[in-house]
């Protein structure tokens with residue numbers, strides 16, 4: 035027999051060792067949105083829970099916002115850029131198909147030629163990235179993985195579309211995933227999947243070739259069947275969240291926090307009800323002042339819970355991302 039290949043897997047766990055986030059400076063209240071979509075502050079608040087959202091200025095790019103969030107996450111983790119073995123960036127709003135935002139970010143941060151790639155998993159992107167990073171660390175593929183969720187959804191939002199103009203927002207969040215003893219693992223097994231049958235529930239309106247072929251080329255905006263997404267998220271996602279709890283070997287009674295993708299406050303409330311969360315569980319409600327920032331929303335929401343003191347380092351949180359694809363992913367994590 036020829037020589038055997040040593041397997042990659044090592045007996046170790048993974049944890050989030052540092053978190054960082056970046057909120058764009060521009061605060062956009064509902065009053066700035068309502069006229070163009072014949073809406074009202076009251077309608078937006080009651081239907082979505084959003085009071086204001088953050089939109090990026092011209093110089094707050096996908097890369098610059100990522101660098102700001104990543105710098106904070108690395109400092110929090112006490113990890114130097116040259117110790118990062120891989121950079122994963124989840125985004126649907128980096129305007130280059132290639133090269134990746136991740137390669138630019140890995141270089142700008144000063145990593146030592148870290149592996150780098152982007153993923154497209156919309157609002158589930160942070161949890162997808164966390165799962166990949168966790169597997170890499172457990173397998174020994176990388177010692178530290180930088181996972182970034184970043185969006186400039188304002189670029190792809192039609193300001194006259196009643197179902198999306200008030201919803202989407204911009205921002206960045208980052209996590210450093212590093213090794214942990216097996217009995218101190220800080221990232222549980224992922225419960226994830228996709229439902230491509232419902233591609234049309236949220237999507238880019240047309241592809242770039244159709245855009246360029248049109249008489250008046252314009253950004254291919256995101257379009258959404260709000261009601262269908264709402265029903266899917268409210269009824270199907272609690273089951274996925276339960277799977278993540280079961281995979282981690284815990285129940286809602288062990289949880290300190292619930293941090294769903296900040297899609298709509300009513301979806302968060304519906305999920306919390308269906309999961310039967312005890313009153314002691316802190317529920318992320320960052321959407322009120324941040325809007326829906328897709329791949330960035332979960333780390334941004336965790337940052338706010340830490341800032342307000344609603345969660346502390348060492349707490350157990352259930353995170354779940356879901357969105358265009360349709361795609362979804364959930365894990366139990368320990369707050370760093």
Ligand SMILES: CC(C)(COP(=O)(O)OP(=O)(O)OC[C@H]1O[C@@H](n2cnc3c(N)ncnc32)[C@H](O)[C@@H]1OP(=O)(O)O)[C@@H](O)C(=O)NCCC(=O)NCCS
Pocket residue numbers: 071072073074077078081082157196197198200258259260261262263264297298301326356357358
């Ligand atoms: C977008 C969303 C807030 C719309 O709420 P909704 O209750 O489903 O609203 P509907 O589209 O059924 O419309 C209800 C009524 O409000 C009106 N309406 C729709 N958009 C409006 C707006 N922006 N302002 C004021 N009225 C509006 C409709 O015309 C309709 O009026 P009618 O009852 O007189 O016909 C909601 O569907 C949603 O949040 N969906 C999920 C979105 C999401 O999370 N997406 C991201 C996932 S990653």
